[in-house]
Amino acid sequence: MDTVEKKLIVNSDKGNLLSELVSSMSACDRYYFSVAFINFSGLQLLLDPLKEAEKKGIKGKIITSTYLNFTDAKAMEKIKDFSHVDLKVFVTDKEIGFHTKAYIFEYKDNYKVIIGSSNITQSALKSNIEWNVEIITKENGRFIQDVLREYDNLWNMSVEADQDFIKRYEEFLKRFKNTQSTHQLIYENKQYIVQNRMQKRATENLERLRSFGEKKALVIAATGTGKTYMSAFDVKSLKPKRLLFIVHREEILKKAKDTFELLLPNEGLTFGLLTGNHKQKNVDYVFATIQTISRCFHEFEKDEFDYLIIDEAHHATSPTYQAVLNYFDPKFTLGMTATPERSDGYNVFDLFDNNVALEVRLHEALEDELVIPFHYFGITDIEGIDLSNVDIDDIVEITKRLKVNERVDFIIEKMNFYGHDGDKRKCLGFCASIEHAQYMASEFNKRGYKSVCLHGGDSSEKREQYINRLENDHDELEFIFTVDIFNEGVDIPSINTVLMLRPTNSPIVFIQQLGRGLRKHGGKSFLTVLDFIGNHNKTFLIALALNGSRYYDKESLKVAVATGFANIPGCTHIQMDKISQERILAQIDKENFNSMKYLKEEYYEFKKLNQGRTPFLLMDYMKFDGAPDPVKFIDREKTYLQFVAKVEKDDYLKKLLLSDAFEGTLKELSSKLPLKRIYEFVVIRYLLDHEEINLEIAKRQILKMVTKVDDDSVIHAFECLNQNYYDSVQLKNKLKLVQYSGGKLVKTPIFKELLTKDEYRKYIEDIVNYGIFRYEKEFKKEYYGVPHFKLYEQYQMVDAALLSNYRKIHSSFRGSGLLTNGNDYFLFIDLHKEEDIKESINYKDKFIDEQYFQWQTPNSTSQNTDRGQNIIHNTSRGIKLHLFVRKYREIDGKNEPFIYIGTGDTVHYEGEKPITVKIKLENEIPSVLYTEFIKKV
Known part of the structure; x- marks a missing residue:
């Protein structure tokens, strides 16, 4: 047997093929790939490792194929940019298919071979169900000799991918695409349009709210996540006789009407538009613009409509909407919005009786695949840009320092290196000020990149004209540089690149800008985000935005940065270069997130986004994805x-x-x-x-x-x-x-x-x-039983008294690491003890792996006591052991919460006062959380 080591690589929360390839490339002497398909979505994730290998002089060979015409000509072209890589293509015909997926790495005295199911595509490398076997073997073994011989045979049978070959292949693909398009229409049978997870959750929640007599509800979900379909599914199940659907803009209206007609084909219903140009008032389901309905609502009876839908419901607080809403008395009103914030200070939640049927924010939308994945590259800005001593609100000074020709060249160089999805680049560049946006557009134009600047002062006609030009594949316009008008409300579905060209001063703005490019669109499978990270002292806010609002503490945030945000779902990829990563980690370390200084800054930044108005209400913080947690202000x-x-x-x-x-x-x-x-x-x-x-x-x-x-x-x-x-x-x-x-x-x-x-x-x-x-x-809506604990949620000791229906004084739940209520035993565990406190015993509380935990009882516990027996024989005695774990007792002077990791059973015990027990966890701890607990940054 000549193999040394084998392992199975699958894409899961424990890791993926991409990370395996990246680490293998960085340490090998040579590499040889043979994959049937390479598309740009996968190649982009390997560009930096290829560049690193090139710098180190590591040579590589890549074979791909024309099988099923799936490989991108653009991906081949990009590979040709690397001087240390030789690329060949196996040209297939109808008889011979080409299906290899092999990655071979040569080291000093052994080889690593990964063979399995993964091609070079973003989903194959990160999220698909794939099986790949990794085998490490000595260089003279029989297996590796066979593999290398077979690789050489393929190499000799393949043709060199020179410019001439790639050009011919690209032209063939274009012709193929044009002839195919008319035949590739998908037959869409109405009954096979099924709800996605978001739509299903929303309609179930609406159903339940109505069953209790509620008459209004709001659904909050990102643009492009299928809210109109969701409302049509709800209408389909409720079957109202008459419906009124109100929107802000006419172009949305026609799409909404089409969606309803598609989903409700055989119900004998009539559908019509009520707009400036169409006056179809007597149909069953009326689709109206607010401008038109606000002029003629008195022509209808108050109870004319059973169901009223308000799209872009954040506009509904305006007087025009209010007049219409106050007139009609439907059986049910549904509001839908991507952004519940309002600029006029009114509360959208109140309008819908504070019944929120569903809220889907960025991380959930990525998880449910309601938006496309993004590939984020955090790039250290050029050395000449120094923002370390500038106030983030001093836009004039920031603009002055960012207007550097050398920086423009650097941005273009990086943009060309990372590329984009699709044929034409359609890019939004977010700038610090109008002057900065004008400068960027002008400099890009000088260098032959067709660009314009758009800002709040421009007319809506101009805005529309530029957007249409950008969306048009045959127009030369590729870049719109802007300040902040695209944070909310403007929809350009085909955007495939976002440039972040200013320091991030708020997680909210960052998420809004990122969201502009995440709309699903036929012409793209991912969004490229290039963030030019300077040395500004608020750079760490990027990490807050990317990690979502579920980060547990400063320590978790550091682990997320250090592990490339492993908790981000699907094909989304976040990569920061080493300098940016170190800079951000140092800032997080230095920042005290509980200090009054930090809390004030966070509050003022939020107030600025609240149109400068004092956010008097806690509900104001629910309007924005990425808003600060106001409970921190309460704690203070x-x-x-x-x-x-x-x-x-x-x-x-x-x-x-x-x-x-x-x-x-x-x-x-x-x-x-x-x-x-x-x-x-x-x-x-x-x-x-x-x-x-x-x-x-x-x-x-x-x-x-x-x-x-x-x-x-x-x-x-x-x-x-x-x-x-x-x-x-x-x-x-x-x-x-x-x-x-x-x-x-x-x-x-x-x-x-x-x-x-x-x-x-x-x-x-x-x-x-x-x-x-x-x-x-x-x-969510779940029932967690008694005790009422949700896995991986944060809890304080005293919460266990409340949530287990403890009927004695609750404040007694503190101090000790073991608290009990009847047959429920609560184990509160600190993984790292404070070094300066001389513990009377040597604690050995630790994770053995994702499934087993070692815990020491309080040091007075012996095996022959009733409590000792309950712990070591918990299963037979009907005792439930609940484990709560935290990494540190306190951070920045504040007590840390514990994380509930579920129940467990004792499988081994030894020793006296304390007893050391090995507990098998009922739920294997997710890899991301496990890393967070054990990794020291």
Whole structure:
């Protein structure tokens, strides 16, 4: 047997073929690939490793084929740019297919061979179900000799991919594409259009809200994720007699009508447009522009329509929309929007009774494949650009420093190196100012790249003209340089390149700009994003934006940066060069995310995006993907309004907060955020408008939010609201809002009185709505049982008392690493002990691997005690061991939460006082989280 080592490589959260190829290329002496297909989506991910290999003088040979005409001529051309790579093509005919997928790496005294199913495409390298076997073997082994001989045979049978060959192949592909297009129409049978995951979740949630008598709901999902189809599916199941669909722009209207006609073909329904040019009012389903319906809505009966749909619902707070919405009385109203933020200060959520049927933000949209993947390359800016000492708001100075000819050449060089998907480049470049955008357009034009500058001051006609030119494959225009008008609302589906040319000053803006290119479109399979990362002291904000809002702490963020954001789903690829990575890691290390200085900066940046208006409400933070977490502001000052009053020096707020009852109510409600169980707040929300609530009504209200609830947990929630489990200090300091007696909860006189005053009530309502809305976002509609724990969610020790229906004083849940409630044992574990605290014993709490954890009991526990027996024989004794783990006890002076990794069973034990046990986890820990726990950055 001549092989040394074998392993299976699959694309999963543990790794993928791409990372295997990248690490192999960086260490080998030579490489030889033979793959049937190479397309540009896969090749782009290997460009930097190819460049590195070229710099080191590592030579390579690549064989690909013309089999099924799947290889891109563009990919071949790109490979030819590398002087150390020889490229040959196996030209196939009808008789002989070419199906090899082999990657061979030659080292000093051995070979690594990867053979399997993966071609060089983004999905084959990153996300498809693929099996590839890696074999490491000595250079004189029989197996490797066979492989190399076979490779040489193929090499000799293949033709050199010179310019002449590539040109002929490219022309053939174009002809082939033109003759094929008319025959390749897909037969679309209506009943086979199935809902995607987002649409299914939304329609199920709408169904449930309606079953409880709700009449309005809002769906928030990124542009291009299929909201119109989702609404048509809902209409299909509800079958309203008459429907009114209102939009802001006429071109969207025709598409919406087509979608409904496609999905509802045999229902005997009539469809019509109500616009400036079309007046079809008497059809069953009317598709109207707001401009037209606002002039003629009185011609309809108030209850004429059973179902009303508002597309781009963030416009619905305007007076024009309000007049229409206030007139009609449909059985159900659905709002749909990609961006719930409004520039006029009104709250879109209130309009739809704060019923959010679904919210899909960037990470979820990538996961559900509702948008295309992006390939992000973080590139260190040229040395001459120094932004280290510039205020991020000093746009004039930033513009001056970015207007450098050398930088333009550098941007073009990188752009040409990384390339783009599709034939014509269609690029948006985001600049620091109008002057910067004009400069970029002018410099690009001088160098032969057809460009224009567009900004907020330009007319909508000019905007439309440039967008149409950019979208047109036969027009020379390739670049639109802009400032911020494309952050929201402008849709250019075929954008295939985004250039980030200014320092990132907000995760929100970063996500909005990125989102401009993620719309699905026939002409592209991925978006290329080039971010020119300078040495500005806020560079780390890029990492916040890319990691999504689920980062647990500063440590997690560092691991994400160091591992190339391994948590990002699908074919999306994030790569930062070494300097950018180190720069960002150093900044994260230095930044104290809990300091007042940082919190103020975060708040002011958010206020700027809120059109400069003070964000008085917590719900304001729900409008933007990438917004800061306002609970950090609450932690700082006990209530959000106290924080705003302090930062803004706002006398009106300070005056409001002089009311002890008001401040006490805010503190009592705020202390429960973020919610880990929704029941208490649903009960409070009902009591805002009702005198009392009993168990049956409470359950009915809760079931609007979640799929199931048990009686005992609702009764426990009543008891908690009645402050049954507060200790003496809490009872003295905390205001009581409700009274529990005779199976009912009623408002206390203080709370009742407060709610009659509008200036207080709106802030109380805001905390309640925020708590519920955020809970739904993080926990969805699921029922987690008792104890009510969600896997991989964050918890504090005291949460275990609440969520296991503990009926003694809750604040006793602290201090010890082992807490119990009946048969539930809660293990709270710190992986790294503080070095400066001399522990009385040597802790050995650690992950053995993704499936096993080693834990030491408190050091007073011996095997012969009842507790000791319960731990070591937990399965036979019916004891559930729940594990909560955190990396560090505190970071930046603040106690860290624990992460729930599920239950486990003891499979081995040894020793006394403490007992060391080996626990097999019920759920194998996801690789990304495992890395986060064990990796030191």
